[in-house]
Amino acid sequence: MIKRVMVRVVLTVMCLFVWLPLFLMAGNSLMGEWEMLDRFGAVFGAANRPVKAALLPSYPTLKPYVELLLDSPGFYVMFWNSCLQTGLAVAGQLLVALPAAWAFGALSFKGRRGMFLIYIILMLQPFQVTMVPNYLVLKRLSLLNSHLAVILPAAWSAFPVFIMAKFFETIPRPLMEAAGLDGAGSWMIFWKIGVPIGKPGIVSAMVLGVLETWNAIEQPMTFLKEQRLWPLSLYLPEITADKAAVAWAASVTAMILPVSLFVMGQGALEQGIAASGIKE
Incomplete structure (x- = not known):
């Protein structure tokens, strides 16, 4: 029983490692320009603040999809x-x-x-x-x-x-x-x-x-x-x-x-x- 639970826990953690980047990508696609700069400004050399990744943006917007499509x-x-x-x-x-x-x-x-x-x-x-x-x-x-x-x-x-x-x-x-x-x-x-x-x-x-x-x-x-x-x-x-x-x-x-x-x-x-x- 314990072995089965441990196997499920390990598999769940492995699945989370696979799915987490996809969830982050989907959430980041709904970010506005200001929030993107605030969270990832250090990546683009626009700020010295640490990166603040999140599964969901604080202010979701469809503007990136409108601009793309x-x-x-x-x-x-x-x-x-x-x-x-x-x-x-x-x-x-x-x-x-x-x-x-x-x-x-x-x-x-x-x-x-x-x-x-x-x-x-x-x-x-x-x-x-x-x-x-x-x-x-x-x-x-x-x-x-x-x-x-x-x-x-x-x-x-x-x-x-x-x-x-x-x-x-x-x-x-x-x-x-x-x-x-x-x-x-x-x-x-x-x-x-x-x-x-x-x-x-x-x-x-x-x-x-x-x-x-x-x-x-x-x-x-x-x-x-x-x-x-x-x-x-x-x-x-x-x-x-x-x-x-x-x-x-x-x-x-x-x-x-x-x-x-x-x-x-x-x-x-x-x-x-x-x-x-x-x-x-």
Whole structure:
């Protein structure tokens, strides 16, 4: 009993450490210019008083959101860029990774294990390692400073293949053989058996793909030179006392879509992560 209580206390404290910055960010986005300067003036070099952080402002105001949503047209341009780049990148992952995962997980062919090992090695590589080759390839193809510079490398990610292949490996071979004997072709077996059984893996891979692309910073910063092509992750107003609340408001607004998607796909995401830990 005592052990269970201690575990709950530790988990609660850990959750508070995770959620506290988010609560502070939401509260700071409702601060006016005067209160922001009063509480965080030392951060901006405008005062010598200590920082006085609070979960809720003393005088809440929606002025930062009004300025962001009504007086900042650049915000909407970057929001659209994020939607375009994320949507096409995830669609590309689905188009490329789904048949690859089906081949690795449900089919038998010579060299399958070796090729899948290469996928795993690529997945384990830090993205900083692959950024230079990606940059050189995109430069050779004259795709730098375009939306495709962000979309194409993300579409060929190896991680979705790894997650979805684990679900396809759980499909019983006799089931596919029986479907083949009943006259079902390869496409029918994939569509009627593979996709329904692998749906949790597909959903979890897509959710993780959205989160990764939506929050990407280094890749757009490296591959995109013109600000008109920047995604929302690069939208940071000038961090001064009079614009700090707008920066907080932009951060809160940018979190709405990925957080909502994570909550809706949490069940499938947990199944995908659990399946990816299955040993062969």
